[in-house]
Amino acid sequence: MSSENPDKLGHYCGVVGLHSTQDVNIPELLFYPLYSLQHRGQESAGISYKKTDRIVTYKDLGLVSQVLSHYLKETHPSRIGIAHARYSTHGGNLIQNVQPLHINCNKGEIALAHNGNISNIEVIRDRLVAEGAIFQSTSDTELVLHLISRSRKIEFLDALVETFQQLQGAFSMVMVHDNKLIGIRDPKGFRPLYLGWKDGLHVMVSETCALDILGITEYREVAPGEIVIINDSGVESHRFSAETKKAHCIFEFIYFARPDSQIFGKTVYTMRKKIGRALAQIDTVKADVVISVPDSGNTAALGYAEASGIPFELGLTRNHFAGRSFTLPSQAQREFAVKMKLNPIREVIQGKSIILVDDSLVRGTTSRYIVKLLRDAGAREIHLRLSSPEIKYPCFYGIDVPTRKELISNTHDPVELAKFVGADSVLFLPVDKLKECAGEADDYCYACFNGAYPEPLGPDAQKQVKL
Numbered sequence: 093m094s095s096e097n098p099d100k101l102g103h104y105c106g107v108v109g110l111h112s113t114q115d116v117n118i119p120e121l122l123f124y125p126l127y128s129l130q131h132r133g134q135e136s137a138g139i140s141y142k143k144t145d146r147i148v149t150y151k152d153l154g155l156v157s158q159v160l161s162h163y164l165k166e167t168h169p170s171r172i173g174i175a176h177a178r179y180s181t182h183g184g185n186l187i188q189n190v191q192p193l194h195i196n197c198n199k200g201e202i203a204l205a206h207n208g209n210i211s212n213i214e215v216i217r218d219r220l221v222a223e224g225a226i227f228q229s230t231s232d233t234e235l236v237l238h239l240i241s242r243s244r245k246i247e248f249l250d251a252l253v254e255t256f257q258q259l260q261g262a263f264s265m266v267m268v269h270d271n272k273l274i275g276i277r278d279p280k281g282f283r284p285l286y287l288g289w290k291d292g293l294h295v296m297v298s299e300t301c302a303l304d305i306l307g308i309t310e311y312r313e314v315a316p317g318e319i320v321i322i323n324d325s326g327v328e329s330h331r332f333s334a335e336t337k338k339a340h341c342i343f344e345f346i347y348f349a350r351p352d353s354q355i356f357g358k359t360v361y362t363m364r365k366k367i368g369r370a371l372a373q374i375d376t377v378k379a380d381v382v383i384s385v386p387d388s389g390n391t392a393a394l395g396y397a398e399a400s401g402i403p404f405e406l407g408l409t410r411n412h413f414a415g416r417s418f419t420l421p422s423q424a425q426r427e428f429a430v431k432m433k434l435n436p437i438r439e440v441i442q443g444k445s446i447i448l449v450d451d452s453l454v455r456g457t458t459s460r461y462i463v464k465l466l467r468d469a470g471a472r473e474i475h476l477r478l479s480s481p482e483i484k485y486p487c488f489y490g491i492d493v494p495t496r497k498e499l500i501s502n503t504h505d506p507v508e509l510a511k512f513v514g515a516d517s518v519l520f521l522p523v524d525k526l527k528e529c530a531g532e533a534d535d536y537c538y539a540c541f542n543g544a545y546p547e548p549l550g551p552d553a554q555k556q557v558k559l
């Protein structure tokens with residue numbers, strides 16, 4: 093997670109939406125699935141739920157448990173609510189950007205939670221500001237509420253369609269309006285969004301692990317370009333786009349999503365193992381043992397071990413209580429932070445030639461510390477294997493990627509990188525092999541690896557793409 097580790101891409105957000113045909117304790121029912129999505133954002137958490145004829149919103153900076161656990165002791169009968177866990181990809185970690193955003197406007201009261209990043213925000217924001225709009229936050233989500241409010245359409249659904257047809261980029265959203273829970277997914281389906289149901293309850297979530305916790309086993313994807321409206325009469329489905337080209341974020345499989353989730357119709361665990369196997373199939377190094385950088389490298393390392401026949405061992409133990417980021421000024425302190433989090437099991441490491449599997453390399457600094465840890469524990473050889481291709485380009489679809497100059501793969505080839513991190517060799521999974529693993533290869537976005545963006549870039553984005 094980026095906020096924990098500058099050597100990982102930053103997560104974005106997790107969303108939950110819930111509708112019940114009977115009064116239930118909505119804040120409590122929102123808490124559990126949101127807790128399951130904590131990995132998607134650790135900077136802030138919040139909920140909005142319908143209380144008689146108004147919407148109540150409670151949100152703050154902090155983890156889901158810190159912000160919302162008091163709801164486990166309280167009862168708030170309600171039928172509709174949404175929840176959000178946030179990592180600030182756009183707009184920074186400011187209290188006014190914490191979601192759900194909640195407004196009163198000419199269309200009534202609306203609460204909105206968003207996972208993704210609207211890529212044409214500059215153009216629309218400039219237009220709205222020129223027309224006199226005042227923004228309270230720097231988040232792109234507020235823009236959506238402005239567009240809905242300013243729509244001259246009389247029907248709320250028509251205002252939504254008009255709004256979402258103007259937007260580009262990634263948006264998986266949940267919304268409370270009137271007595272309705274609404275889910276929206278962008279036409280290319282960059283981010284996942286699922287709809288599950290059970291006993292009069294409908295739940296929309298970013299990943300299916302958040303349905304598991306509620307014992308929901310029946311679900312479907314909210315389709316790209318779909319608006320789902322749920323009220324006491326049932327579920328309505330509407331389309332706001334005729335787009336047929338999909339661009340699911342392949343990085344969800346490599347790193348972001350939990351291995352026990354389904355996303356884009358596939359199980360993350362199975363895909364991650366497949367990716368690990370593909371990595372082993374192109375490797376020529378014969379080592380004694382495969383170990384992973386926990387937790388994100390675990391599943392790919394299992395796949396690697398399976399395909400290579402080299403035994404998998406737990407060579408690094410992760411301290412699960414070493415968590416949130418703190419900016420450390422010196423190299424020695426940063427190295428110590430890695431030691432606080434990961435500790436090698438000397439017996440597994442000593443005198444061995446090691447395949448060390450991690451999911452990706454961003455700046456290379458953490459890998460350097462990990463390699464040093466393993467060398468200090470007596471490793472004979474260390475071969476760093478990455479289950480993603482080299483990250484070379486920024487993302488405009490909800491992932492926090494450092495500048496091109498900061499991405500180490502733009503300045504170091506694998507041989508130079510091995511030298512930089514202190515490994516004997518470094519190997520990335522090539523994009524074409526990743527595409528083979530994906531199956532329907534054209535349904536995915538690979539832009540941070542190859543610069544082939546699925547949508548035309550605006551002027552600001554074009555500047556960022558230049559090295």
Ligand code: SF4
Binds near residue numbers: 341344487490537
């Ligand atoms: Fe995902 Fe990379 Fe595409 Fe962003 S650019 S959506 S991180 S694959």
